[in-house]
Amino acid sequence: MRATLDEAAWYAVNYHFFAQIRELAGLPAAAFRRAEPAVLFVSNKPGRPSFVRPLPSLNDGLYLRLQLPAAAQATRALFEKFRAPVLYGKPTYLLDLRTALLDQGLERAPWSPRVLLVSGEPLHPDDRERLTDYFGAPVVDALASTEGGLIAATPPDEAEYRVLAENVRLEVLDASGRTAPSGQGELVLTNLVNRSTAFARYRTGDHAGLRTAPDGTQRLTRLRGREPETVDFRSRTLSADEVTRAIGFLPHLADFRFTAGERERTLLLWSAEITCTDPVALARSLRHAVTDLLPDEDVELRRCDRITPPGGKKRRFAL
Known part of the structure; x- marks a missing residue:
């Protein structure tokens, strides 16, 4: 079966999305001006072009899709040029932007948006802290799909996701x-926007806690996406949150992933912040943290330049 969007549904998915985000984030309409940057979307996905389009739902402000240049200096120049109320991207994309700016000696972003909008992959609490601290803005974490547009989102820096009842039923x-x-x-999603899938319930693959109130309003109390709630290591089972708390917040760590290594060993891939001046000390801190978590396992540690490939989705636990 082939599903397509009619013109009204395409508008709802691609343009009305941002009007709903503006309302949920509490941003005034006056924050967006005709022919000026309204949403800056950054991406590191290879082979995708940069472009500019108007957003009628945001006072004809501009949606700018910025493909991150290979050179950090060029990234800095473009970021300083296009200042938008909404800075948008997958967490991984925004973290790559942060890395490029850090590489240029900028301890903080040269300007702060009104809100950071993230979607497309789970936002881990340590990555949230890296982004909010660096860009100086609150986060709106959105669950969206290509077919159905905005499914649910958090108000700025809140934990629960409001389900957009006019778009979907969960x-x-x-x-x-x-x-x-x-x-x-x-x-399981029933799409009320895309008429090609209206009332066709389909499994999203994303895991969450859902609460439906007597009046029909819905909230997601926890959104894990495709990441597990618990992680089955060789010697014990731990909650993913416990592992992230122990490892993800280590100073100067950029990212990590647990995966299966050779000879039935657990492998921890890790990468350091570009500003890290003592990776050996960071490796020792990682070893101590892993030993505390998994005292009965001989976990191999392997440093990587980066873990999530450009355009990919972050997966912390691939055991």
Whole structure:
């Protein structure tokens, strides 16, 4: 089956998305001006062009898609030029922007947006801290899809996601294969925007906690996406949150991923911040943290220049 968007649905998915984000984020309409940057979307996905389009729903402000240049100096020049109220991208894309600016000696971003808008992959708490501290702006974390537009989003720096009732209706699929209006499990989505999929319930692959109130309003109490709630190491099972708290916030660490190594060993891939001056000391801190978490395992540590490839989605736990 081939699903397509009619003109009204395409508008809702691609343009009305930002009007809904503006309202949810509490941004005044006056923050957006005709022919001036309104949304700056940054990407590191190879082979994609940069472009500019008007956003009628934001006072005809401009949507700028910026492909991050290979040279950090060029990235800095473009970022300083295009100052928009909304800075948008996958967390990984915005972290790459941060790295490029740090590489230019900028301890803080040269300007701060009104809001950081992230979607497309899970936002881990340590990455949230890196972004908010560096760009000096609160985060709106959105769950969206190409077919259905905006599904749910958090108000700035809040934990719960508001489900956009005019766009979708959500259910959860539990381990027994039953759907329910509240609970924990995989999200099942009924699309109310794209008429090609209207009322066709489909599994999203994203896992979350869903709460449906008596008046029909819905909230996501926790959004894990495709990341697990618990991680099965060789010697024990730990919560993903516990692992992130122990490792993700180590000073000068940029990223990490647990995966299966050779000879039945657990492998920890890690990368250092570009500003890290003592990677040996960071490696020792990582070894201590891993030993505390997994005292009965001989975990191999391997330093990488980067872990998530350009254009890819971050996966912390690939065991």
